[in-house]
Amino acid sequence: MLEIKNLHARIAEDETEILRGIDLTIKAGEVHAIMGPNGSGKSTLSYILAGKEDYEVTEGEILFNGENMLDMEPDERAAAGMFLAFQYPIEIPGVATMEFLKTAMNAQRKARGEDALTIPDFMKRVKEQAAHLNVSMDMLKRPLNVGFSGGEKKRAEILQMSLLEPKLCVLDETDSGLDIDALRVVSDGVNKLRGPDRAMVVITHYQRLLDHIVPDVVHVLSKGKIVKTGDKDLALELEKNGYADFVNAA
Amino acid sequence: MNVTAPIAHTQGESDLIARFDAARDNLAGTVSIGALRSAALEQIKAKGLPHRRVEEYKYSDLRAFLKSAAPLAATAERAATEAALAAADTFGDLERYKLVIANGSLVADLSDISALEADGVSVTDFVEALGSGNGSALLANPMTAPNDGLLALNTAFVQGGVVLSVKAGSQVSKPVEIVHVAASEGAQTTRCRVEVGEGANLRLLETFVGETGSGEINAVFDYQVADNATLATTRLMIGEASAPRLFTSIAHIGAEALFKSLGFIAGPEFTRNQQFVHFQGENSEAKVYGVGMARGKGLADQTLIVDHAVTHCNSREFFKTVLDDQARGVYQGRINVAQHAQKTDGEMMTQALLLSEEAEMANKPELEIFADDVLCAHGATSGQIDEDLLFYLRARGIPEAEARTLLVLAFLSEAIEEYDEEDVTEGLETRVRDWLAQRS
Ligand SMILES: Nc1ncnc2c1ncn2[C@@H]1O[C@H](COP(=O)(O)OP(=O)(O)OP(=O)(O)O)[C@@H](O)[C@H]1O
Numbered sequence: 001m002l003e004i005k006n007l008h009a010r011i012a013e014d015e016t017e018i019l020r021g022i023d024l025t026i027k028a029g030e031v032h033a034i035m036g037p038n039g040s041g042k043s044t045l046s047y048i049l050a051g052k053e054d055y056e057v058t059e060g061e062i063l064f065n066g067e068n069m070l071d072m073e074p075d076e077r078a079a080a081g082m083f084l085a086f087q088y089p090i091e092i093p094g095v096a097t098m099e100f101l102k103t104a105m106n107a108q109r110k111a112r113g114e115d116a117l118t119i120p121d122f123m124k125r126v127k128e129q130a131a132h133l134n135v136s137m138d139m140l141k142r143p144l145n146v147g148f149s150g151g152e153k154k155r156a157e158i159l160q161m162s163l164l165e166p167k168l169c170v171l172d173e174t175d176s177g178l179d180i181d182a183l184r185v186v187s188d189g190v191n192k193l194r195g196p197d198r199a200m201v202v203i204t205h206y207q208r209l210l211d212h213i214v215p216d217v218v219h220v221l222s223k224g225k226i227v228k229t230g231d232k233d234l235a236l237e238l239e240k241n242g243y244a245d246f247v248n249a250a
Numbered sequence: 251m252n253v254t255a256p257i258a259h260t261q262g263e264s265d266l267i268a269r270f271d272a273a274r275d276n277l278a279g280t281v282s283i284g285a286l287r288s289a290a291l292e293q294i295k296a297k298g299l300p301h302r303r304v305e306e307y308k309y310s311d312l313r314a315f316l317k318s319a320a321p322l323a324a325t326a327e328r329a330a331t332e333a334a335l336a337a338a339d340t341f342g343d344l345e346r347y348k349l350v351i352a353n354g355s356l357v358a359d360l361s362d363i364s365a366l367e368a369d370g371v372s373v374t375d376f377v378e379a380l381g382s383g384n385g386s387a388l389l390a391n392p393m394t395a396p397n398d399g400l401l402a403l404n405t406a407f408v409q410g411g412v413v414l415s416v417k418a419g420s421q422v423s424k425p426v427e428i429v430h431v432a433a434s435e436g437a438q439t440t441r442c443r444v445e446v447g448e449g450a451n452l453r454l455l456e457t458f459v460g461e462t463g464s465g466e467i468n469a470v471f472d473y474q475v476a477d478n479a480t481l482a483t484t485r486l487m488i489g490e491a492s493a494p495r496l497f498t499s500i501a502h503i504g505a506e507a508l509f510k511s512l513g514f515i516a517g518p519e520f521t522r523n524q525q526f527v528h529f530q531g532e533n534s535e536a537k538v539y540g541v542g543m544a545r546g547k548g549l550a551d552q553t554l555i556v557d558h559a560v561t562h563c564n565s566r567e568f569f570k571t572v573l574d575d576q577a578r579g580v581y582q583g584r585i586n587v588a589q590h591a592q593k594t595d596g597e598m599m600t601q602a603l604l605l606s607e608e609a610e611m612a613n614k615p616e617l618e619i620f621a622d623d624v625l626c627a628h629g630a631t632s633g634q635i636d637e638d639l640l641f642y643l644r645a646r647g648i649p650e651a652e653a654r655t656l657l658v659l660a661f662l663s664e665a666i667e668e669y670d671e672e673d674v675t676e677g678l679e680t681r682v683r684d685w686l687a688q689r690s
């Protein structure tokens with residue numbers, strides 16, 4: 001589903017190189033975890049997948065279901081099935097959450113040549129997913145993410161993900177800021193989306209999340225490179241020994 | 251007083267002088283009104299049209315802009331009036347009374363005069379009122395702008411309008427729309443006086459439809475809000491126009507009263523919406539909102555003076571400007587607080603959203619405070635669309651143009667929602683969408 005080949009990227013503004021040759025292949029149905037020290041480039045990688053313009057790819061390529069992802073606009077990527085749950089979801093005052101959800105869902109449907117959702121159908125879907133994720137309808141009456149607590153913002157991201165039904169889900173530290181119960185609720189929500197046609201990249205600092213969302217593969221990213229790849233036990237090892245062993249190798 | 255040397259008139263000014271000479275005998279009013287008109291024209295003759303060396307017009311040089319002036323619009327033809335009305339869509343299917351002013355004159359039989367009468371509102375043709383004993387009082391200038399150039403132009407040329415008088419205690423059941431129809435090309439100069447009696451409540455809509463060609467629109471609204479009364483007034487001017495659109499509001503507010511206004515102006519090349527608000531009674535509130543949208547080489551000028559002359563009044567001024575291409579925006583706002591106007595609460599905010607690198611905003615919010623126990627604040631911002639917000643929306647599959655539209659709507663919605671007249675403003679979203687859809 002996703003093939004990243006020798007990806008080098010820098011900050012467009014000051015040309016600082018952040019990603020320094022990433023190779024990563026993710027097949028449909030798989031869940032990959034990416035761990036790594038602060039500042040190693042995890043969020044940068046997720047932004048580049050989503051199409052943020054602050055970064056410039058200087059080398060390498062990204063294929064998304066065989067298509068050159070770097071040629072696609074952010075909204076085209078989304079319609080093709082890319083979803084990024086942001087590490088820091090931003091507040092958008094003046095944009096009503098429900099209106100936003102409807103616009104996003106219908107824009108993607110339109111891009112795929114599907115009919116717009118009817119209002120009752122849309123409402124039904126939102127209510128259903130919101131209930132699963134313990135998101136109150138009151139929260140959805142507010143402007144997008146405005147005044148949401150840190151944990152509420154993360155849950156709202158997963159709500160969006162559940163509604164948009166993407167093919168590739170990239171979760172950037174979705175667990176940080178979640179209380180223990182919310183972590184379970186969110187993980188259940190994510191696990192519900194697991195399936196043979198969907199792939200996931202879970203970026204996290206904590207092994208605990210991976211007890212809930214059990215990954216097929218775990219990668220360690222350090223200084224813009226993947227320095228170690230293993231199975232879920234790698235996360236346990238990291239939890240015990242920290243990154244020291246790998247960081248030096250980078 | 252300085253004696254100024256006669257100025258060399260621009261073509262626009264010469265046209266206006268010729269227009270006056272051609273029209274003066276047909277302009278409405280008694281001899282004393284005629285004298286007021288002549289004096290107003292003399293002011294234009296002596297000082298010229300307002301220009302950039304006049305402080306209040308520093309950014310909005312009407313003299314330079316008005317290359318020529320069209321004659322006053324002739325009396326409207328019935329069929330053309332009806333056609334322009336039919337083609338216009340101002341407030342959709344909002345239930346409302348209508349008063350029609352075509353080419354500057356009230357058209358009684360297209361107006362809901364008797365229905366309004368039954369709802370506690372008397373309607374008089376402005377021309378008729380001008381001819382009455384105290385006609386000249388109807389042309390009074392606000393205290394804070396005794397020599398304003400737009401008002402002088404209006405006084406010189408005013409063709410007609412309407413006097414609305416809401417009986418004390420009347421809660422007018424539906425909004426009243428004063429539709430200004432251009433049934434043919436030509437300049438339109440109107441004045442409307444709106445008196446809201448004690449304890450009464452009126453919602454007013456002011457709209458402008460039809461093409462005036464090279465004729466300017468100069469419309470003055472004079473509101474008298476009595477004690478305990480409420481007036482909410484929405485001004486809508488949307489559409490392309492190459493001739494100036496000049497609007498003036500004068501509001502006098504009694505005690506325990508509420509005055510709310512929203513001016514929504516998008517499109518014309520040169521617009522100025524100037525407002526003069528005077529508190530005359532205590533414990534009153536004024537909420538003044540404005541939206542200005544300009545593109546091309548257009549100008550959207552929103553100018554406001556709020557005069558807190560008495561104690562315990564609140565005012566809130568919130569203005570939004572959206573500019574594209576090389577358009578310019580102006581916000582000049584001043585809150586005056588007189589020495590004895592203690593416990594005044596005034597808050598003024600102006601925000602501009604620039605959709606292009608070349609657009610320019612001049613923000614000039616000012617406080618002039620002579621009292622010591624007041625709460626006044628002002629702020630001004632000017633910026634472009636936040637790329638991070640745009641990216642977030644696009645990352646959810648919303649195409650760029652739509653994402654921008656959502657953010658412009660979000661920007662405007664703060665002011666529109668605070669105005670809190672939802673049934674009136676709900677159609678504005680579509681207007682903004684249409685405006686943005688025409689981006690080049
Ligand atoms: N737009 C930007 N401008 C300047 N520096 C940036 C930008 N984006 C990323 N960086 C820098 O790139 C490096 C990688 O950042 P990134 O956010 O990808 O790290 P991360 O692995 O996600 O860290 P964390 O675990 O703290 O979330 C950091 O040093 C960061 O400061």
Ligand SMILES: [Mg+2]
Pocket residue numbers: 042043044087172173
């Ligand atoms: Mg990060």
